[in-house]
Amino acid sequence: MQSNRSTDTQPEVALRKALRELHATGYRKNLRGLPGTPDIVFTHTRLAVFVHGCFWHGCRFCSSYRVPKTNEEFWREKVRRNQARHQQRLEALEAMGYRSLTFWECQLKADPTAIARLIVAASKR
Ligand SMILES: [Zn+2]
Structure with missing residues (x-):
């Protein structure tokens, strides 16, 4: 199981590669100093992008999120906390004038x- 907050996860790498192919510019990765350390940040247009691991954040759209049978309540609570924390971070970013995409x-x-x-289009607003 991969760690909760590692940098350069496989989906993030795939995203940055796709951004490069679209010749997107003006973004920074894993910008510390912003709530939640967004994976991609367009500083000029204040757009923060998060990539969520399906397991850790309880994705409802795919089968990657299955609560382990061992310590089921522990895992449910952990995912609930991750979701709540993310919501707080989005609100903190909004208060700083940032839009967010997850x-x-x-x-x-x-x-x-x-x-x-989608990200490039949003970053131009
Ligand atoms: Zn998913």
Whole structure:
């Protein structure tokens, strides 16, 4: 099981590759100093992008999120806390004038280019 907050997870790498292919510029990765250390940040247009691991954040869209049978309540609570923490971070970013987009690992695996296009379009606003 991978760690909760590692940098350069496989979906993040796929996303940055797709952004490069679209010649997206002006973003920084894993920008510390912003709530939640967003995976991608367009500083000029204040857009923060998060990529969520399906397991750790309880993705409802795919089968990666299955609560382990051992310590089931522990895992449910852990995912609940991750979700609550993320919500607080989005609110903190909003208070700083940032817009946020959150994508799931499974969405990125399915079509990184489509996600990158959405991000580039949003970053130009
Ligand atoms: Zn998922």
